[in-house]
Amino acid sequence: MELAIVFGGASFEHEISIVSAITVKSILNYTPVFIFLDDEHNFYLIDEKDMNARTFSSGSYKKMKHLSISHGGFELSGMFGSKKLDVFAVLNLVHGSDGEDGTLASLFDFFKIRYVGPRIEASMVSFNKVLTKAYAESIGVKTLDYEVLYRGGTNIVKTALPVIIKPARLGSSIGVSIVKVENELEYALDSAFEYDDTILIEPFIAGVNEYNLAGYKTDKFVFSMVEEPQKNEFLDFEKKYMDFSRRSIVSKADVSESLEKRIQETFERIYDPIFIGSLIRCDFFEIDDEVYLNEINPIPGSMAHYLFDDFNSVIYDILENLPRKDKISTGYDYIHSISSAKGK
């Protein structure tokens, strides 16, 4: 089963994706095909030996083989016509825009390419944090109270300080601020609006219990261990970034069996059925013995491999159970009936 890892993308998390791909490469017990997507939406085939940060930061990937996407996969175009790349499935490792906003999912679906990653709908409810809130509400999963501000609208924040301010559509803490005093508010709003026209404001709860859980479903759910992320108020971009290149397995959080069970049940409610085909990580809060959803990461950094005892089996398991999109049958019954009604 030849697996292709697609990474890069026109995304603020472009670099994170490169680091993720290099990290996953070091964990897998076989060599996949590497496909780099640059910020102009060109695909390149990258040799295993070139899978290092310099290839991309120096721009030398531009001299590598260009690929085009077409029905069933990717094509190498050369002097003597084009040649199909032999790929069983794609692992979508593009974080942020392109990868997590449904764009690549749509491309893979349209061109009938099997892939590991969130489908369009799953992408949408994870990518836009306002929709995450709405989705959680609709399936009975608790989230923190929030308010939404739009660029060009009012800048009046009703939530009591301290608050955490987030662009609606970015991950990896980009544009996120914690505001404790009134006079820091304006700057924090401006910073967030630099990245998005919609921002989300939530109460900031210092020292809240945070737990992360990764998992997926084939015929049954498979969960990672529960992780208690280390925190430094909140993880900033650079910190998280280093995190994405983590290679060793973390230790299990000290949670009661009952809490672990409730976290898993909440994960199940979120995941099923729209996340089928993807390995996701959900980040939760525990407040007054209740589980709250904080964020859904439908393509977690380096696939959250460090939360699983045997990541290679996880990937095989998902690949062997990828969902198929039902073929929609089209017909011309109504056109025929109208034509006969018209006597044509």
Place this chain on the structure above:
Amino acid sequence: MELAIVFGGASFEHEISIVSAITVKSILNYTPVFIFLDDEHNFYLIDEKDMNARTFSSGSYKKMKHLSISHGGFELSGMFGSKKLDVFAVLNLVHGSDGEDGTLASLFDFFKIRYVGPRIEASMVSFNKVLTKAYAESIGVKTLDYEVLYRGGTNIVKTALPVIIKPARLGSSIGVSIVKVENELEYALDSAFEYDDTILIEPFIAGVNEYNLAGYKTDKFVFSMVEEPQKNEFLDFEKKYMDFSRRSIVSKADVSESLEKRIQETFERIYDPIFIGSLIRCDFFEIDDEVYLNEINPIPGSMAHYLFDDFNSVIYDILENLPRKDKISTGYDYIHSISSAKGK
């Protein structure tokens, strides 16, 4: 400004899309380029003279020119290499899957093709009626109470009869039933589950006031007249289908100025900003003097041209004001800083 109309698609509403395209052709005061998407996701260039239902129902489109999608537009491939099709923008007229679920939007965004139609996010919150409810809730727009059932889950309906049962993701009344007596329930649920794994159940309110409004926003909002759809309990597929081929302008609904204003305000709240770039029709209920959102049609049948006095100006106006996707700038700062930290 050369406009291409893309229609067809792997969708249960494939035929409706063909009828829509033929109807829009008859309304436009110039001749666009016609691009047919078949249910295998192949694009064909259709000559104006072949724009009739028979071309598609007979399969004779298969002998027409094949197009491939690539950066900036479509390409005609011929014996002497490929040739770019000269298109300023695309009008997405694919109803249902492909067109309204974000797939084509993603393709057009990815390949940097200007288009009229809902963007990915807008597609998602219209296409999945459960997300429509969640979205409406998040922006403070009322909708009817509802419950959701999943295929394979419980089939117990809590809502009091009569109810209306809808597949979560289809338009044009496909798979929709009204159930008035208990023993019709099972059959109705089965019919809906034939089309979707998720179904929505709402109370059915006989004789409720229904109003449709189409519109779009450039630097300001432009609204159609308010229409009161004729109803026969509810419009079934065949009826709506005929409706899509309607060529004459309908007459304005008899609504008070105050109600029209409230309908328009609700439309604005729904539309702005995620529907920018599209002309949509929202279907509303009026209950006890309150406006409720029923459905969002982000690609209404034949573009709801019959609700506008001057549809040609409408199309020009939208084309001249198409949103541009901001280029996301990527860099390699963190990779550089990590490399220096590592002393490489």
